Amino acid sequence: MNEFPDIYFLPIWGNVYAEHDPGVVDRFFLNVPEGRVYYQFMKRPIPDELSYPGYYDTVTPYGFNGPLILECDPAAKTTLVQMYDQAFQEYCEQKKIIAEYIRFNPWLENHRDFSETYSLNYNNYTLYTDLEVEDFFMQEFSSKIRNLIRKAIRMGVEVEFDSSGDQLPEFQRLYQMMTEKNPVSDYYQFDTTFLQNTFKMLKGKQFMLNARYQNQIISSAIFLHHGNYLHYHLSANDPAYYSLNANSLILCRAAEWGKRNGKKQFHLGGAFSDSLFAFKQQFTKRGKCDYYVGKKIRNRELYDELVNARGKSENPPNSGYFPLYRG
Numbered sequence: 001m002n003e004f005p006d007i008y009f010l011p012i013w014g015n016v017y018a019e020h021d022p023g024v025v026d027r028f029f030l031n032v033p034e035g036r037v038y039y040q041f042m043k044r045p046i047p048d049e050l051s052y053p054g055y056y057d058t059v060t061p062y063g064f065n066g067p068l069i070l071e072c073d074p075a076a077k078t079t080l081v082q083m084y085d086q087a088f089q090e091y092c093e094q095k096k097i098i099a100e101y102i103r104f105n106p107w108l109e110n111h112r113d114f115s116e117t118y119s120l121n122y123n124n125y126t127l128y129t130d131l132e133v134e135d136f137f138m139q140e141f142s143s144k145i146r147n148l149i150r151k152a153i154r155m156g157v158e159v160e161f162d163s164s165g166d167q168l169p170e171f172q173r174l175y176q177m178m179t180e181k182n183p184v185s186d187y188y189q190f191d192t193t194f195l196q197n198t199f200k201m202l203k204g205k206q207f208m209l210n211a212r213y214q215n216q217i218i219s220s221a222i223f224l225h226h227g228n229y230l231h232y233h234l235s236a237n238d239p240a241y242y243s244l245n246a247n248s249l250i251l252c253r254a255a256e257w258g259k260r261n262g263k264k265q266f267h268l269g270g271a272f273s274d275s276l277f278a279f280k281q282q283f284t285k286r287g288k289c290d291y292y293v294g295k296k297i298r299n300r301e302l303y304d305e306l307v308n309a310r311g312k313s314e315n316p317p318n319s320g321y322f323p324l325y326r327g
Helices: 011-017 074-095 143-154 168-181 192-201 239-244 246-260 274-281 300-311
Strands: 024-032 035-045 056-059 068-072 097-103 119-130 158-162 206-213 216-226 229-237 265-269 288-297
Touching (some): 011 024, 011 035, 011 192, 024 074, 035 097, 068 074, 074 097, 119 274, 158 246, 168 192, 168 206, 168 216, 168 239, 206 246, 216 239, 216 246, 229 239, 229 246
Antiparallel strands (some): 024 035, 035 056, 035 068, 097 288, 119 265, 158 206, 216 229
16 A cells, blocks of 8 residues: 555545445556556446446546556656556457546646646646645744634634544534535535445544534544645534634644654645635645646547437536536
């Protein structure tokens, strides 16, 4: 497992989130003298209403991953990528895979290695706190967020560490309160049973921080870690206590944990809104990573047939979606 630089590439990650993403987790390995490439993805059956049984398309598991060069002779990288593309094309033909959709990893920038293989689309950026600086609190955090964190401490907010997920029911209570105020898509909804299972399967790589005020949990967040990276995964807050800035204190405590445990970067992820980006930007002065998605049609003839079939249905496709027949 040490050869995988980030948690999102681990086989166990694919196994865990196979329960969340429709389809079956699959993996492709290329091992040649020029180097090694690894690719984990979800293989999804074509929707039943399109009547193409036995055919599939793929999407990368929840998070940021995609094909990854594990080992390579730098002088042979272009050749290795070309060999990967040809080998995976043959694999897709054997497995009846029509198209791919990839969420590349912004901080590892693996999209750069495959820019000639996939059609890339810039999809905003993600943020991280640099934990290699001497004092991230003073050097990375804005003065405003430092003052809000100090205020939360003065007001009596305390943060508790939970490595087993015992407080997941509280997390869910807060998450439901938050989504009622700011609805999110079904893809970002996780039930308690699923989250409990992630704590079992990702044991030693996931923990919670819970902020308590007057003996009540008012903010909670789940964090992931592997290799040099710590990730802000999911969070939930009681809107009635926003003024206490408990979530800011949680992020500070998480960064402290990462620093103590030798992590180099604390990834805050992206955001669905300008206000959330503005919040996360207060925890970094230099950590910005461009996020790209990749697309590729592996069977053009069948892809066009599926798009045509979808176009004749009662719900014409959304032109901004990929693959188009799913839009």
